[in-house]
Amino acid sequence: MxxxxxxxxxxxxxxxxxxxxxxxxxxxxxxxxxxxxxxxxxxxxxxxxxxxxxxxxxxxxxxxxxxxxxxxxxxxxxxxxxxxxxxFHHPRYLAHLNCPVVIPALLGEAVLSAVNSSLDTWDQSAGATLIERRLIDWTAGRLGLGPYADGVFTSGGTQSNLQALLLAREETPACGRAVVITSAAGHFSVRKAAKLLGLGPDAVIEVATDADRRMRPDALARDLDRCRREDRPVMAVVATAGTTDFGSIDPLPEIADLCAQDGVWLHVDAAYGCGLLASPTRRHLLDGIERADSVTVDFHKSFFQPVSSSAVLVRDGAVLRHATYHADYLNPAGQRTPNQVDKSLQTTRRFDALKLWLTLRIMGPDAVGELFDRVVDLAADAWALLAADPRFEVVTKSQLSTVVFRYLPKNIGLADEANLYAREALAASGEALVAGTRVDGRHYLKLTLLNPETTPDDIAHVLGLLAGHAERYVDARIPAHAR
Incomplete structure (x- = not known):
């Protein structure tokens, strides 16, 4: 051979x-x-x-x-x-929460794959264990969670949300009847986590949102009061700092007040909005997050990291004991070395923290934050383009970097079909990719802007392509004499 x-x-x-x-x-x-x-x-x-x-x-x-x-x-x-x-590095990839990645993180990926540390026990990872813990401390400091905070890296926001709700459940008396309250615009993984945790099909209550798709504190107060009157313990309130569709950030200070008043666990899903932690101009948009009991962050969404690089953090590190199981061959009781498996739902786990470590050591957090600021500014430019274009309807102005909109044909009855067709035809051409979603039962298109190299000209070009595809669809459906 x-x-x-x-x-x-x-x-x-x-x-x-x-x-x-x-x-x-x-x-x-x-x-x-x-x-x-x-x-x-x-x-x-x-x-x-x-x-x-x-x-x-x-x-x-x-x-x-x-x-x-x-x-x-x-x-x-x-x-x-x-x-x-x-x-994803291409400036006309505008579809999902996939970011172009920075070179220091790619270097980290090459190193961690070759050495192949497993982040469960000290005798498999040594320095990697301490690097991950240092990054958790750094992130907790940026969040403002206080001196007892702790956390662990995860595979992504879905796992982080699951672990946070597991911890909340274990801290809730009479958890068998417990409910989770979240925004109607929150992430689907909250419902998925509730099912995995064995909660009933009616265990997730969705709170109404305002015109900007942010959780309404008055509606949350009513739901909390109703649960109190019905003697249904609230396991957690899940606020969102960056909804997937609208980039909306729930009013965290008001939500934190209501949770404190009722003694309810507050989880903040900041998988998308965590990029603001490094922003030199927009960190204030996360004010109130420091009062959370747990927080999800996805570095692979807004810190320009390769998948996967995520973490769940908690205000009181002691609650991580609810994820601890002892195995004599792995982490026997009484062992004094620092074992990350004691904090994680996973056993074998990659050293994904190394990518963020090298990014911070080579670029620094300010450079990451400037990149994230750039895409948020770009979303404002995209919103202005759409708002000024009579061919389109735009839903709301994002606090982050998404824009939800749709093409408006003269025959409004064809709007859903025309927008679906335009998105599919654009993808089939390969010239650009945009996402789709539903708003109030209607089909809309979505730009997810995470590439600092994308320009307003790129966006204008893509909008022109979408309008062209939609117009051709409508023209094919309507006879010439009826146009």
Whole structure:
């Protein structure tokens, strides 16, 4: 057998160790060169490929017959992945909460993958354990949670919300009848977490929002009062600092007042809005978050980190004991070394904190915050473009970097169909990607702006493409004499 033209044993050259460092260097350099080459010639964020032909190509690969050649495998990868990947770095990728990533974080990804530390016990991670803990302390300091705060890195906002609600449940008397109160514009993972925690189908109460899609404190007060009268313990109130669709930030100080008055756990889902923690101009938008009992942050949304890089933080680190289970082979009771598995829902866990560590050490938090400020400014520009364009209707002005809008055909009865078609046709062209959502039962389009390199001209161009697709759809549906 040969590997890259050299005769070798079947398995030995593939192990990462001191004897195979040249192979390691060549393979990674080749891979990096392929990615760099593809990114350098990418002219649109997506190829527009549909699932069927790509599925056929991938299913035709014989996984039982290895190529034994790095270059050949990378050639194949070009065809089955790199050619048709969705590239978030492109300025006309405007769809979901996917950010372009910073180079220090990519360096961290390469290092952590090679060393392959597992962040469950000290004897598997050593310095990595302490680096993660230092970053949790740094984040807790930015949040203002106080001297007893603690937390742990997670796979993402869904897991962070689940763990926060688990802790809240364990701190709630009579938790079997407990309810969770959240915004009608909050994240679906709150309902998902309630189901996973064994709560009933009516255990999540959605609070009405105002015209800016922010939780209404008066409506929350009424729901809290109703739960009190019905003797239903409120396990947690979940406020949102950056809703997925509208970028809205709930009125945290007023919500915190109501939670304190009733002794209710306050969780703040700041998966999206956590970028404000580094903002040199907008940190005040998170005022009140320091009063939360738990907070979700997603660095892979607004700190320009590769997936995954998230964390859940708590005001009182002692509550993390509710996630602790002892195993004699792993973390026996009485052991004094710092074991992160004692705080986490996961056992084996990547050293994702390293990406943020290198980002802060090389770039610094101010540089990250300036990038996030740039996309928030861009959203304001996009809102102004849409508000001034009679072809479109825009819902509300975001506090962060999303804009929800729709094309308005002359025949308003075709609005839903025209907007759905425009989004699909745009994606099929590969020229740009936007998201879709529903508002009050109607279909809308959404720009999610997380690329500081996107310009107002890019947005204007995409809006023109959307309008063109929608107009063609409407024209095809309406006879010429009826237009």
């Amino acid at each position: 040969t590997v890259d033209g050299q005769p070798v044993d079947a398995a030995r050259p593939y192990l990462f160790n001191d004897r195979n460092l040249n192979h390691y260097r060549r393979a990674l350099v080749d891979g990096i060169d392929r990615v760099a080459s593809r990114v350098g010639r990418t002219e649109r964020p997506f190829s527009g490929v549909s699932p069927a032909p790509l599925a056929h190509e991938i299913s035709a690969v014989d996984l039982d017959r290895p190529l034994h050649d790095t270059a050949a495998a990378l050639d194949e990868l070009e065809e089955v992945y790199l050619r048709d990947a969705v590239y």
